[in-house]
Amino acid sequence: MSHHPREDAHGHQAEVWHRSLTSGWMLAVGVVSAPALLVAAAVVDEYRSIALWLLVVPVAFLATGAIRVTVSRRGVTVASLLLPFLRRRFALDRIRQASARWTRPTEIGGWGYRWSPGLSAVSLREGDALWLTLTDDNRFVITVDDADTAARLVNRLGQAAADSEGR
Known part of the structure; x- marks a missing residue:
């Protein structure tokens, strides 16, 4: 599991969770069809x-x-491993709640990056997924292993940030 505490620049312990996930068939389609x-x-x-x-x-x-998902005090980031400048980041104050559940690509519009009104997703497979409910009532879903640990950390960090701001 890639979940470990680190010290930040202020000497405080900061928890970071990250996972990478690849879809062999998606990469193969890209590598074969582009040339x-x-x-x-x-x-x-x-x-x-x-x-x-x-x-x-x-x-x-x-x-x-191929993606990398990171949860930290900065929020949740999903980034392309091959084109890392392509990323989506959600600050903790934009996330109302995080949860995890088994998800099929058909529930969220298919494979790859998906968008529909109220729901966006990065889906590479059927399985464990991190579901973020945002403060604007939209949802963002990422299929990723160990999503339950990620969801618990998002909720804990979000609550800690809200408590420190007196919300």
Whole structure:
């Protein structure tokens, strides 16, 4: 388990939880289809623009096919392992509650990064998932191992932050 206390810059003990998750089939689709589309764009003039537009698909698979989820006093962050500048971060004061439960991709719109009104998700598989209920009543879901530990830590850190601010 990747959950351990560390000291922060002020000498206080800070807890950090993190997990990485990859989807082999999503990465394989990205790795195989990107070169094929580039070759099609280079070789066949009449399909060049279509092939280049279709490159969005393998890039999306590569960007979301391997993720790292971190819970700390800064909040919850989910970032692409291959393109780490692609990330979503939720500060603790934006999270009303965290919970964990078994989740199927069909419940949250499918695989990869999903968005629908009121619900966004990063889903790489069926299984354990971290469910964040945000203060604006939207939900964000991340399928990740040991989501129960992550949810408990989010709730504990959020409560500690609220107590220290006198909320």
